[in-house]
Amino acid sequence: MVSRKAVSLSVETASGSVRQIRHPGRIRVKILGLDQWRFDWPCHFVEHEGQEPKPALGLTGVLNDVIITLDGNYSPEAPYGWLILKRQE
Numbered sequence: 001m002v003s004r005k006a007v008s009l010s011v012e013t014a015s016g017s018v019r020q021i022r023h024p025g026r027i028r029v030k031i032l033g034l035d036q037w038r039f040d041w042p043c044h045f046v047e048h049e050g051q052e053p054k055p056a057l058g059l060t061g062v063l064n065d066v067i068i069t070l071d072g073n074y075s076p077e078a079p080y081g082w083l084i085l086k087r088q089e
Contacts, residue, residue, distance in 0.1 A: 006047075021047040037087065039065050064088060 007022050022044040029039040041061040062068075065088055072081040 007044075023047070031085065037085075041065075 005024060007024065009020050009022060011018050011020050023046075025043055025045055027041050027043050029041065031037045039061075067086040067088060069084040069086070070081050071084060074081070
């Protein structure tokens with residue numbers, strides 16, 4: 001859910017400082033095939049102009065809930081490998 005509240009931040013990047021307008025919010029996640037796994041993670045939705053930004057999920061909350069592994073093994077269904085999620089105990 002995206003908040004109407006807007007926060008203006010200066011962000012340092014490899015190419016210099018940029019100004020961003022962000023809307024704090026939350027992403028609610030249910031992993032297909034694992035109906036018992038439901039998560040509610042904080043995130044920021046970034047306003048932008050011009051080229052569409054690449055999607056990114058911040059790790060706040062995510063790493064508290066799951067271990068994420070990219071195995072890197074080729075298969076026709078996953079040419080770059082499988083993303084494996086394991087619930088944190």
